[in-house]
Amino acid sequence: ILNVEQSPQSLHVQEGDSTNFTCSFPSSNFYALHWYRWETAKSPEALFVMTLNGDEKKKGRISATLNTKEGYSYLYIKGSQPEDSATYLCASSRGGSQGNLIFGKGTKLSVKP
Amino acid sequence: NAGVTQTPKFQVLKTGQSMTLQCAQDMNHNSMYWYRQDPGMGLRLIYYSASEGTTDKGEVPNGYNVSRLNKREFSLRLESAAPSQTSVYFCASARGTSYEQYFGPGTRLTVT
Numbered sequence: 001i002l003n004v005e006q007s008p009q010s011l012h013v014q015e016g017d018s019t020n021f022t023c024s025f026p027s028s029n030f031y032a033l034h035w036y037r038w039e040t041a042k043s044p045e046a047l048f049v050m051t052l053n054g055d056e057k058k059k060g061r062i063s064a065t066l067n068t069k070e071g072y073s074y075l076y077i078k079g080s081q082p083e084d085s086a087t088y089l090c091a092s093s094r095g096g097s098q099g100n101l102i103f104g105k106g107t108k109l110s111v112k113p
Numbered sequence: 114n115a116g117v118t119q120t121p122k123f124q125v126l127k128t129g130q131s132m133t134l135q136c137a138q139d140m141n142h143n144s145m146y147w148y149r150q151d152p153g154m155g156l157r158l159i160y161y162s163a164s165e166g167t168t169d170k171g172e173v174p175n176g177y178n179v180s181r182l183n184k185r186e187f188s189l190r191l192e193s194a195a196p197s198q199t200s201v202y203f204c205a206s207a208r209g210t211s212y213e214q215y216f217g218p219g220t221r222l223t224v225t
């Protein structure tokens with residue numbers, strides 16, 4: 001069974017702070033790593049999908065990196081804003097069952113004005 | 114474009130009753146997925162269809178069946194509902210298994 005772990009479980013920051021979260025996953029037979037943003041009472045929205053070791057992706061103030069050899073990914077938010085408050089989910093899949101996406105339990109971010 | 118639609122939005126069932134949750138997408142996506150979301154458990158994959166004509170089990174398939182009716186539609190059936198199946202169910206679709214997934218609005222199911 002693929003185990004995807006996220007830390008921290010929750011995070012409280014001030015507006016303007018930069019922050020980062022970690023996603024750990026088994027490195028053997030890695031296929032893809034997804035990041036999603038989930039606001040309360042809404043549906044998850046995709047941020048990034050990464051497949052290659054060393055991949056770095058950026059969308060506005062949010063960026064992510066991927067290390068498939070050691071099995072971790074970081075999500076960075078630069079200059080956090082109150083609208084960044086959400087739960088950030090990562091999910092991973094393995095070769096041979098590429099569609100079988102296993103999600104971590106998420107990091108809940110609260111940004112105070 | 115409506116994206117991913119799910120029906121119904123809410124449902125209450127008695128133990129032992131059956132029902133089918135419907136999901137449709139209008140993005141011409143190849144892959145479709147069914148998840149359940151429970152407090153403290155995150156999102157867990159029930160079944161997925163990597164492409165039209167195929168279905169595979171996810172992490173928690175017991176008690177469920179699926180049908181990929183055509184490229185647009187992917188339904189989830191509960192044959193004999195149990196209280197443990199009380200959850201919020203999300204359908205999602207993607208161009209393929211290495212692409213971002215687009216989620217529907219969810220169906221809140223309560224089994225009494």
